[in-house]
Amino acid sequence: MAVETFWKKKKGVALALIAVCVVASALLLCYHTFRPKPEDGKKEIIVDVVYEDASMDSYAIATDAQYLEQALEEAKGLTVEGSRTDQFGLMIVTVNGVTAEYDKDQAYWAVELDGKACNYGVSMQPVRDKEHYRLVYTSANAS
């Protein structure tokens, strides 16, 4: 009887909390299913750095790294620095000593994969064999 009365009073709260659990689980399932999945094993990728004056440095990287950030760290002669957030990981600000800080320089380092803008940041971009990346100094004022 007491349980029945409690259920009548708290039915709405209980249903709402169940809905919260269901939605949280569905979101995590979506994440698990669709998140970028890394590839194990040795990969060979090319990373080009394109500067403001269109000059370019090219790096061939052989790596076991799963994500682009680690692969960039392994490239000899290439230095990449930036700011970091929990949600998006590393945001590239400086490449080989050249800084593109949006607030100050009205420019940013665009990350491209096979000629198209990457959908993920370098910390979440999975690396696959024979991929061709470009880090491009991009001015916001360029047409």
Next chain:
Amino acid sequence: MRSKTGRMAADGLLASVLFAAQIALIHLPNIEVVSILVILYTLTFGRRVLNILAAFTILEGLFHGFGIWWVSYLYIWPILAGLTALLKRQGAPDWGYGILCCFFGFCFGFLCSLPYLAGGIGALFAWWISGIPFDVIHGISNLIIGLTLFKPVKRVLERCR
């Protein structure tokens, strides 16, 4: 009854409280009190919340820069205020606003990803998917914050009305 000037000054003050609350918790991943404050402002001040949100959104842009994320601030907070007004009209119990706060947290990433449609549906989808763990944290923390802060903050705001 306050004068129009008095109400405008109060709205500015309430917007600055919202902004200060956002900055105070900025280092915690998607844990915030802005959502519950927007809900409570809507319940307490009605349509005046739109003035408060306009001032808050401009402050956010001035402080953090008017990036693409800022576009989403033009509609996500008014959506929350609108949903709150709808719940109020339905005579929702106090805990209902905690649940609204929670679902708003779950949807936050998706709502914020809409301006990225400019880069194609792939960009929108990738942006949303990569942030889902943070949306779940956002929703659960909003639920706890919403249920615990709703009554005490409401009492304080009603005194300020």
